[in-house]
Amino acid sequence: MIELRDATEADLPDILAITNDAIATSEAIWATSPRTLEERRDWMHDRQAKNFPVVVAVEGDDILGFASYGPFRVYEGYAQTVEHSVYVSRNAQRRGIGRLLLDAMVCHAEKSGMHVLVGAITASNTASIALHRAAGFSESTPLPQMGRKFGRWLDLVFMYRLFESH
Ligand SMILES: CC(C)(COP(=O)(O)OP(=O)(O)OC[C@H]1O[C@@H](n2cnc3c(N)ncnc32)[C@H](O)[C@@H]1OP(=O)(O)O)[C@@H](O)C(=O)NCCC(=O)NCCS
Secondary structure, eight states, X not given: OEEEEEOOGGGHHHHHHHHHHHHHHOSSSOOOSOOOHHXXXXXXXXXXXXXXXXXXXXXXXXXXXXXXXXXXXXXXXGTTEEEEEEEEOGGGTTSSHHHHHHHHXXXXXXXXXXXXXXXXXXXXXXXXXXXXXXXXXXXXXXXXXXXXXXXXXXXXXXXXXXXXXX
16 A cells, blocks of 8 residues: 655655656756765755655555655745655556655645645656646646756746635
8 A cells, every 4th residue: 555654864765766767767857967865865854844845655665756845936925836846766657656746745735825836847748747737737838948958958847736725
């Protein structure tokens, strides 16, 4: 059975492995060099210290994916806008885990009084776009050639949920 829980220090090697696999093999994240355990630890501690979620999907002893959100931009006007990310291990995809994690981000953001939850998604990332559409996210017009990876320009789409009550 797959369960979601808050990430702990012990989950960091698996979170690192999932992150670095996505960096090495996909255009989902526009990083090209692998992250380190220290970077992932600092990232998790920073998020948790600010009461932002870092959630893992677990089956037995296996970490199959994780999700988190944090500030979108630093200016005060963006205080109720947060940007999320969701990663599922390649051998665990299409089992509903991405949806579980994304729904957890929506739930957390809404309960925390956020107004917008937004994902910055590579326009060619059909899996992520389909996932967000299925979860009721709206989408912006793609912004052309916002970055580069693997020797080609990448377009960027913002997919967002508004929480009208906040
Ligand atoms: C995007 C990602 C998180 C989806 O996770 P997942 O666990 O495979 O997705 P789910 O099984 O929960 O899929 C939920 C729905 O999303 C859509 N979807 C997911 N993957 C899809 C794919 N490869 N092609 C088409 N639709 C897809 C489907 O509508 C699916 O519902 P269905 O299986 O009933 O048809 C996963 O592919 C991933 O981690 N990719 C690499 C990192 C990444 O792109 N992260 C997002 C960055 S913003």
